[in-house]
Amino acid sequence: MTVLVVSRFRDMRTTTNLYLSSMAFSDLLIFLCMPLDLFRLWQYRPWNFGDLLCKLFQFVSESCTYSTILNITALSVERYFAVCFPLKAKVVITKGKVKLVILVLWAVSFVSAGPIFVLVGVEHENGTNPLDTNECRATEYAIKSGLLTIMVWTSSVFFFLPVFCLTVLYSLIGRKIWRRKRKNMGPNTSSRDKNNKQTVKMLAVVVFAFILCWLPFHVGRYLFSKSFEAGSLEIVAVISQYCNLVSFVLFYLSAAINPILYNIMSKKYRVAACRLFGLRVLPKNRFSVTKEEHSRAWTESSVII
Numbered sequence: 001m002t003v004l005v006v007s008r009f010r011d012m013r014t015t016t017n018l019y020l021s022s023m024a025f026s027d028l029l030i031f032l033c034m035p036l037d038l039f040r041l042w043q044y045r046p047w048n049f050g051d052l053l054c055k056l057f058q059f060v061s062e063s064c065t066y067s068t069i070l071n072i073t074a075l076s077v078e079r080y081f082a083v084c085f086p087l088k089a090k091v092v093i094t095k096g097k098v099k100l101v102i103l104v105l106w107a108v109s110f111v112s113a114g115p116i117f118v119l120v121g122v123e124h125e126n127g128t129n130p131l132d133t134n135e136c137r138a139t140e141y142a143i144k145s146g147l148l149t150i151m152v153w154t155s156s157v158f159f160f161l162p163v164f165c166l167t168v169l170y171s172l173i174g175r176k177i178w179r180r181k182r183k184n185m186g187p188n189t190s191s192r193d194k195n196n197k198q199t200v201k202m203l204a205v206v207v208f209a210f211i212l213c214w215l216p217f218h219v220g221r222y223l224f225s226k227s228f229e230a231g232s233l234e235i236v237a238v239i240s241q242y243c244n245l246v247s248f249v250l251f252y253l254s255a256a257i258n259p260i261l262y263n264i265m266s267k268k269y270r271v272a273a274c275r276l277f278g279l280r281v282l283p284k285n286r287f288s289v290t291k292e293e294h295s296r297a298w299t300e301s302s303v304i305i
Helices: 002-008 015-042 050-084 086-092 095-113 140-145 147-183 187-226 234-265 267-276 291-298
Strands: 120-123 135-138
Touching: 002 015, 002 234, 002 267, 015 050, 015 095, 015 234, 050 086, 050 095, 050 120, 050 147, 050 187, 140 147, 147 187, 187 234, 234 267
Parallel strands: none
Antiparallel strands: 120 135
């Protein structure tokens, strides 16, 4: 629905919404992989779908993991310039450039997830019947060569470094809005800052939800890699298994929660969603807005709400 809302209505194609559409597309790809993950929970072995599908669905999941965090980071950088340097942002940040940035981010995500084709595959226990013990998991080569550990650290860098950048960016944005509020620079500036504040508030919630849902995923992955090391405690493997179950649920919850957050926090998104399905907007006395307010909202190209 998010992709359709942005693609169908020209007034919804803001630079912010282009990033959100890219994230929505990533979420859709993640959900395409969910049936195979559910099957592995129901029947971990044997894996009867072949080596290629084992590698491919985990490659897609890994790519979408990187793409989501990179899109959130790029979106936050764009919001930082829009709030702190509004005049410069109007010239530098254009829809064409944002589309190019999104393509580059997806390319980086695919390249970074490429080692998955070496790290995972269909393996079976030595001396057993492959038809009964085939598993889609990390390969023995990846474990013994140390590639699995390298991939875990790469994944962690892709998560914790952007989270640090997001913390710094939103701190700077909040400080800038606070200083403008104290200066009271006129009605136009106040209105713009009010819009920026609402947009930043929604994006901050999206980022917080992302961190909350993905942190257990990376912790579980780290513990999983440690469980293969010689001399590791059995309790590490047990904690890793429980952490993986929790992160499995949060992984897909993260992919489902963003459109709900848009709907809750963005009046403009709700109005556009009603237009998409041909629904009538409630009158003003039923918590809606007037036609003039609609028109004014559509022209706010720098904000999502």
